[in-house]
Amino acid sequence: MFQSLLPESVLVLTALILLGLAVSKRVGAVGAQRVAAAGTLVALALMLRGGGAEPGGTGLILADPLAHLAKSVLLVVGFLALLLPIAPKETEHPGEYHALLLFALTGLMLATGTEHLLMLFISLELGSLSLYLLAGFPRTPRAAEASLKYFLFGAVSAAFLWFGLSLLYGFSGGAMLLDVAARLQSAPDAALAFAGLAMVLAGLAFKLAAAPFHAWAPDVYQGAPATTVALVAAASKVAALVVLLRILITGFDALAGSAAWGAMISGSSMWLAALAAVSMIYGNLLALVQRSVRRLLAYSAIANAGYLLVGLSTNHPSAQAAALTYAVIYSIATLGALAVTAAVERDHGDDSRNAFDGLVHRSPLLAVALLVCLASLAGLPPLAGFTGKFVLFTQSLAAVPSHGLVWLVAIAVVTSAVSLRYYLVIVKHAFAGKPESHIEFKKITFEQGLAVALPALALVVLGLFPSWLLEPVTRVISQLAAR
Amino acid sequence: MTPLWSLLFPFAGALAVLLLPARAAALSRVIALAASLGTTIAAASGCLKRLGDTASPVWSLDLEWIPQLGSRFHLAADGLALPLLLLNGIVAIAGVLFSWNITQRPRAFFSLVLAIIGGVSGVFLSRDAFLMFVFYEIVIVPKYLLIVAWGSTNREYGAMKLTMYSIGASALILLGLAAAYAASGSAGFDIAGLAAAGFPKGFQLWAFPVLFLGFVVLAGIWPFHTWAPTGHVAAPTAASMLLAGVVMKLGAYGALCVAMPLFPDGFAFWRPAIAVLAVAGILHGAFTALTRRDLKFVIGYSSVSHMGFILLGMAAATHWGLRGAVLQMISHGIIAGLLFGIAGRVIYERTHTRDLDALQRFNLWKSLPAAAVAFTLASAASMGLPGFSGFVAEVSVLIGLWESYPWLVPLVALGILITGAFTLRALCRTCFPDAAASLAIPVRMPSLTWPETTAIVLLLAVSLAIGLHPSPWISLINDGLDSPVFQPILQRP
Structure with a gap:
């Protein structure tokens, strides 16, 4: 049992070392970043060496294949986030900042490996509370606004989650998801379970940035330091999706209902389909009018939360696996795009589209x-985003009998086509714009090079060989569903 | 050399050009030409081999790819794919030759051009619908970047419009393919397999128009054709040639080889509507071309008009009609490439205008006789005069139309008449103006360079070869149409 917590332990240990260094004021921004990145790499190595771990096992700490996969992904995401540059004004306290980053990562990792309702809440909140603080680290009004908004919305959503979980506890008499599932067998249409599920979904929709629980996202994306945004955009989303998958598959298979057109049955599928439709339409339309690239990425995050929920609203393992696969691909692409944005911002001091003018001449x-990251987000081949979206949409359509979900998939496909426009505008600025001559450009560092090159490379490789990601995810999800 | 090389050469060339060091940038056009030549030779040898021996199975390559989706890396070169691959190679050679003097970032330019050529080859070769869709979409970003970075008139608008039409159409294709996949019981994306699945008629009635429309938007079907003229006008010469010459054919090819075989009952139901839209496109394109002053707009709308013949042949759905449609794909690819090359490169580079009234002043017949001869021959080919490829193709389509929809023939005849009118109008204004309109003393212009001459001669020779001796092309196409997937859609008069 304790063996499986080794990677998390390494992260906590690294965080404590960082705090110690911070107290003695012996660490600068770059040093703290390197220590944190090294800790993440060690944890990742331990994670991968631990193998698939023993499947099954219910309890506080699960070491099933899904947890293993999700934690590995989170560690990779965390490492990539730690390659982003840290501006000096963002980090008067680099030691504390990076310690909090590691705590956030630990919380999110723990959340993906538990079926215990209380543990779920505590670990998710460990992640979220750290992220609220991380958003507000720079002493700027924007960051303060981001942090406060994130915290206020987060607090309300945590209250929803907490209330929902307590209702479920009251309903089932046990604190495990399996207890809920067992109780649902004998009382399939209990109002209490419906209410609990709805509140839990609302709480998690906040973490996924699905509309209408998205209001925090644009301000956080714009105001928070780049590393925080990377964690919020990628790690928090993947973790929330895994938690949601666990809850739906293990706990609420019986309350799935149906989102099929003309044959809707109230339940998780129907509600998720509604969230998906709203998120896709709202996110994509508002992204069209953004001038700040960070805000644009925030609205793209809302839209992409919608795509993920399309896969979840089928209650079918193949579509759920496609959604998780797409979440990973999305995270990689967003990390890459953020890394480029951070590099541009460092020279220009702002992240408007015009700041990208003539990027191709200078780097x-x-x-x-x-280009690779945005084309992948828009879903163009031969990149992973294309295959990811294609598999997600096709499997979602195939999962519901007699084309019942064609209405939702049609929205997804059409809004995804619309999204190409706002991604292309940035590409146009980068490739066809005239660079401003008066700005001096710093050379990009080795870490920055890695932070943009690794995601781009991964997107190309996964685009050509999608099975490398699709196969393990499908296996893990079908194992969970078969249990 | 197997037809696989016509896919590998362009992509390998694109990579090689990208990796060239900055001081060797001048080499990029040589590499691009070599890759295009390789593509052509691979396709030509495939054609010859197939002509010599139509009894043996076609060349194919079938590899495991994405088992979770049931998609395989499945390529095959049948009698339909091979001549279109050859067309792709020839237009590619001409496109590179017409861009020989590109100085602005030549490495990026030629690698994007080669990426388009490779994507086009991939579409023609694919026998797996998902794989075909991948290649189909690969050309979107290179098209956009070529227009937005190297284009002219209204390039940002033209590029974005073209790209949004492409991606919107792709959304329909994705929806249609996903629906077919779901309805076939998630069996995979093999085109022959899906065609044999036998979808219920009620499903075909809505799935066919979704998939078909997705493809034919790229073929410039009326009323979704407006992206084509603006895009062609904004694009640099090589890109207009590739766009009108081969990329528009991708839409027609996808409609013919995927949408129609997959949903034969849906096709049978919607066939009259397609025929009417095709005729509307022929007439609308021709009449609009008659009114435009920009030479490239004239050619762009003439493309819309000529693409209408392809759709018309498909809607006729007899042996004559389908054969004519494929012949017209090849013929129009060559002729559109030629026209855009002459207008965008030969004439514009020397006169710096494409306005028909302004061109009158230059009197090309006096100042640049070689270009005037070339443009005259190209116009003759475009009008469909006997001896050129357009004649063979359009006559085949018309015979097919007689068999299926004789009542549409008079309208098409009107379209052909107007085609003659707008082509002669453009020709007279540019090359043979009134003495009063032209300058008293002709401007001295640099004569044609060797790349220009080579490209013009190559394209004219191919058009004449098809027009004078169409039988090998027809045997190849007949061989392709004998495939079992086409039998349910073929009408027997």
């Missing part, structure tokens, strides 16, 4: 990586 690497 072909940044421009090409940006």
Whole structure:
């Protein structure tokens, strides 16, 4: 049991070391970043060496294949986030900042490996509370606004989650998801379970940034430091999706209902389909009018939460696996795009589209990586985003009999086509815009190069060989569903 | 050399050009030309081999790819794919030759051009619908970047419009393919397998128009054709040539080889509507071309008009009609490439205008006789005069139309008449103006360069070869149409 917590222990230990260094004021921004990145790498190595761990096992700490996969992904995401540059004004306290980052990562990792309702809440909140603080680290009004908004919305959503979980506890008499599932067998249409599920969904929709629980996202994306945004955009989303998958598959298979057109049955599928439709339409339309690239990425995050929920609203393992696969691909692409944005911002001081003018002349690497990441987000081949979306939409359509979900998939496909427009506008600025001459450009560092090159490379490789990701995710999800 | 090389050469060339060091940038056009030549030779040898021996199975390659989706890396070169691959290679050679003097970032330019050529080859070769869709979409970003970075008139608008039409159409294709996949019981994306699945008629009635429309938007079907003229006008010469020459054919090819075989009952139901839209496109394109002053707009709308013949042949759905449609794909690919090359490169580079009234002043017949001869021959080919490829193709389509929808023939005849009118109008204004309109002393212009001459001669020779001796092309196409997937859609008069 304790063996499986080794990676998390390494993260906590690294965080404590960082705090110690911070107290003695012996660490600068770059040093703290390197220590944190090294800790993440060690944890990742331990994670991968631990193998698939023993499947099954119910309890506080699960070491099933899904947890193993999700934690590995989170560690990779965390490492990539730690490659992003840290501006000096963002970190008067680099030691504390990076310690909190590791705590956030630990919380999110723990949340993906538990079926215990209380543990679920505590670990998710460990992640979220750390992220609220991380958003407000720079002493700027924007960051303060971001942090406060994030915290206020987060607190309300945590209250929803907490209330929902307590209702479920009251309903089932046990604190495990399996207790809920067992109780549902004997009382399939209990109002208490419906209410609990609805509140839990609302709480998790906040973490996924699904509309209408998204209001925090644009301000956090714009105001928070780049590393925080990377964690919020990628790690928090993947973790929330895994938690949601667990709750739906293990706990609420009996309350799935149906989102099929003309044959809707109230339940998780129907509610998720509604959230998905609203998120896709709202996110994509508002992204069209953004001038700040960070805000644009926030609205793209809302839209992409919608795509993920399309897969979840089928209650079918193949579509759920496709959604998780797409979440990973989305995270990689967003990390890459954020890394390029951070590099541009460092020189320009702002993240408007005009700041990207002529990027290709000053750094072909940044421009090409940006093109790859944005084209993947828009769903163009031969990149992973294309295959990810294609598999997600096709499996979602195939999962519901007699084309019942064609209405939702049609919304997804059409809004996804619309999204190409706002991604292309940035590409246009980068490739066809005239660079401003008066700005001096710093050379990009080795870490920055890695932060943009690794995601771009991963997107190309996963686009050509999608099975490498699709196969393990499908296996893990069908194992969970078969239990 | 197997037809696989016509896929590998362009992509390998694109990569090689990208990796060239900055001081060797001048080499990029040589590499691009070599890759295009390789594509052509691979396709030509495939054609010859197939002509010599139509009894043996076609060349194919079938590899495991994404088992979770049931998609395989399945390529095959049948009698339909091979001549279109050859067309792709020839237009590619001409496109590179017409862009020989590109100085603005040549490495990026030629690698994007080669990426388009490779994507097109991939679509023609794919026998797996998902794989075909991947190649189909690969050309979107290179198209956009070529227009937005190297284009001219209204390029940002033209590029974005073209790209949004492409991606919107792709959304329909994705929906249609996903619906077919779901309805076939998640059996995979093999085109022949899906065609044999036998979908229920009620499903075909809505799935066919979704998939078909998705494809034919790229073929410029009326009323979704407006992206084509603006896009062609904004694009740099090589990109207009590739766009009108081969990329528009991708839409027609997808409609013919995927949408129609998958949903034969849906096709049978919607066939008259397609025929009417095709005729509307022929007439609308021709009449609009008659009114435009920008030479490239004239050619762009003439493309819309000529693409209408392809759709018309498909809607006729007899042996004559389908054969004519494929012949017209090849013929129009060559002729549109030629026209855009002459207008965008030969004439514009020397006169710096494409306005028909302004061109009158230059009197090309006096100042640049070689270009005037070339443009005259190209116009003759475009009008469909006997001896050129357009004649063979359009006559085949018309015979097919007689068999299926004789009542549409008079309207098409009117379209052909107007085609003659707008082509002659453009030709007279540019090359043979009134003495009063032209300058008293002709401007001295640099004569044609060797790349220009080579490209013009190549394209004219191919058009003449098809027009004078169409039988090998027809045997190849007949061989392709004998495939079992086409039998349910073929009408027997």
